[in-house]
Amino acid sequence: MLFAVASFYAMVLLYHAANPAGATVTEAGFLENCRQICLQYGLISTGNLRKDAESYIRVVQKERLTESLAQILQTDTAPVTSQPHPLLHRAAPQVVLPDDKNQLASLQQLGLRRPMVVVFYLGYGCSHCVAQLVSLERDLHYFRELDADIVAISADSPQHTAQRFQQYGRFAFSVLSDENRLAAAEWDVFHPATEQSEELMDHGTFIVDRNGQIIWAFRGREPFLDNRSLLQVIAKSQGLLPESVAQAQ
Structure with a gap:
């Protein structure tokens, strides 16, 4: 199962390398849709480290703190x-x-x-x-x-x-x-x-x-x-x- 996931991810990375983000894609097929999902969640690089980092935070961080410190400690x-x-x-x-x-x-x-x-x-x-x-x-x-x-x-x-x-x-x-x-x-x-x-x-x-x-x-x-x-x-x-x-x- 893990090998299959790794192999599929490798396919998406190869597709991404052959079709850089921003390049014209003639048809939004399955791999293009997968690439867009991976970009959204920081799973492949956009070339902008800050943007990739923020995508990773959105996916992995359980919560973003917005309340007061007193509420956080409570x-x-x-x-x-x-x-x-x-x-x-x-x-x-x-x-x-x-x-x-x-x-x-x-x-x-x-x-x-x-x-x-x-x-x-x-x-x-x-x-x-x-x-x-x-x-x-x-x-x-x-x-x-x-x-x-x-x-x-x-x-x-x-x-x-x-x-x-x-x-x-x-x-x-x-x-x-x-x-x-x-x-x-x-x-x-x-x-x-x-x-x-x-x-x-x-x-x-x-x-x-x-x-x-x-x-x-x-x-x-x-x-x-x-x-x-x-x-x-x-x-x-x-x-x-x-x-x-x-x-x-």
Whole structure:
């Protein structure tokens, strides 16, 4: 079954390559209809990373937050539980990396005496990765209400990040460059290739509390898009959840 799905998807990709979006198609046949569905849901690239990222968000993100922060924190739905991680409940590793202007930034200074969401993403060539940054940007005002900041890290060079910012616009939070992936390895989201295994880079999302301790971690092959959970965990770490909600969790 999976092979059949993969084969059909490959056919749609081949059709898309032979008939780029915007090209004149003589007949809107079955493959063209399938291509349009895939474009709508971000399953194939339009050539515009920002647009592809927004399509991915529409499909994958369970909800878009529109209510007030007080209403978000009042929810009875428990946040996603932290995954096991070797750094959980330990001090966040020291990280000093360049930003898109090639200025060194310290993770500890960026998050000084404030909670912080640290995101490891695969790079600005990955629309799914960019989708997480776009989603966090949309909800940034909620995080700022909790006095929390966001830092995103990838292996992109500062120059590449700057080019993407010029093309698609900047984010209102720090985006740092970890070209040699030493920070990613220290945070256990990157594993170099060995004789027994291939190189592995996961998406990683972490919450660091005001004391610089990692209190929540999530790694996986897809980006984490549940911002409600992140807000709940941050609020709870500061004693800002309503008492009834905190007791229920």
